[in-house]
Amino acid sequence: MSTAFDVIVIGAGPGGYIAAIRAAQLGFKVACIDEWKNAKGGPAPGGTCTNVGCIPSKALLQSSEHFDHANHHFSEHGISAKDVKIDVAQMMARKESVVKQNNDGILYLFKKNKVTFLHGSGNFVGKSEGGYEIRIRGQAEEIITGKQVIIATGSNARNLPGVPFDEVNVLSNDGALRVGAVPKKLALIGSGVIGLEVGSVWRRLGAQVSILEGLPTFLGAVDEQIAKEAKKAFEKQGLKIELGVKVGEIVNGKKGVTVNYTNAKGEALVLEVDKLVVSIGRVPNTMGLDAQAIGLQLDERGAIAVDAECKTNLPGVWAIGDVVRGPMLAHKAEEEGVAVAERIAGQHGHVNFNTIPWVIYTSPEIAWVGRTEQQLKADGVAYKAGTFPFLANGRARALGDTTGMVKVLADAVTDEILGVHMVGPQVSELISEAVVAMAFKASAEDIARICHAHPSLSEATKEAALAVDKRTLNF
Ligand code: FAD
């Protein structure tokens, strides 16, 4: 007889493990299945985010930023640091230990919340009276039954046609975060989020980095003014970004990779590099689910088709996170996980898609929430804009990092905040204030009238809100 659960979650990435914990908190008998293995073959819950995404990339960004500061900024503070060296093996070992802390933390949370964790791959077998039957192939094989199933199987890196990832020379996000020595020359295809974050890591450590982007615009989803400021800063640091290119033949040879491409002027060019990272987006992962065994519908992108509430075409089957429509972000997956668990419990789980923040963890960081100026124009919305540069912020001067600005966009009539866009130091943290403000439908004047600590970078947000009404105090 198979073990019966109220809720089975397939995938223990940020969407799945959070959904499992919330469902258990609500009193359900929950199982969470995940197939990810650590180097020793043991369980490594946390998905892409914990193992080869958010967490390891931020660990390497931190290490490489320290290296960059020691090399280029310590002297401004009167600190001499000669012969600064990077031990890539130690940097990677630290990253792995950060990943492991997160894996172990999730296993602890499962225990604490009485979620049954099953290490192995899960696939649909069929439907019986007890619910959906799922086979787990791990150390042993077993079939479990769930009245409700939440699919959270995430996404995989997209490869260029005919150019498979070998994770030695042609790297996905996985290989790009495991390189054993600083490459002399590194190329990245795609100047999206991974291209910029991973490119920054290896540039700071001394690689000559070229990013080839197919689109003619840089970071098209970002507010144009912010994207322009960021591009200027990245190019000043030495990141070479070419827009509007057409990538041609790629040869993965013994000594490295040859990338043939045509630039925006139509000139045929060749780039010889030691390593190539392909960061051209990700594809939803439904491989191995046997979706057809229960007649689960996919959409034209191969994502699981869901409605606004994450319901699939089958009663009692839900899907969340990267495997469905919407931004591929860990916190979006988590919000959907909580909302679905609450809906299963008959509550009114809710995700506000208009207030999901985005952050790119480069230096300067880029962060935003809500609509950009170009979107407001396209939507025909009358708006007011206020900007404030970090150059005029005391804390930014003390930090020695005055790049960038905060920009607040508010409705011309009601003053409601419609979007907040930032480029500069620690804006990954500053953006939360804007998210809270938008969630509570605050006006720009609300932020302008709130007392912000001095000296703090957050004063730039207050000043940008004041700028909406053309009354900055410090600029
Ligand atoms: P995933 O995290 O992909 O988890 C899916 C899990 O399901 C995996 O563990 C997989 O093994 C398991 N699985 C799949 N199929 C099966 C099966 N049949 N049986 C059992 N288990 C299965 N997002 C951010 O918000 N902030 C960031 O800073 C950030 N940085 C990133 C950096 C990189 C390099 C990358 C690649 C991504 C980054 N992301 C970031 C995106 C983020 O990682 C994803 O949006 C997030 O992990 C999606 O969560 P998920 O739960 O939907 O899926």
Ligand code: NAI
């Ligand atoms: P992306 O969608 O951010 O960027 C891909 C880029 O590649 C785009 O600019 C696109 O125009 C370009 N491109 C696509 N095909 C191309 C081609 N053939 N030739 C040249 N350029 C091409 O995708 P990316 O960087 O792979 O990241 C995937 C996702 O992972 C992100 O969209 C994001 O959801 C998530 N992520 C989030 C992070 C964060 O929140 N800080 C960090 C890293 C990833």
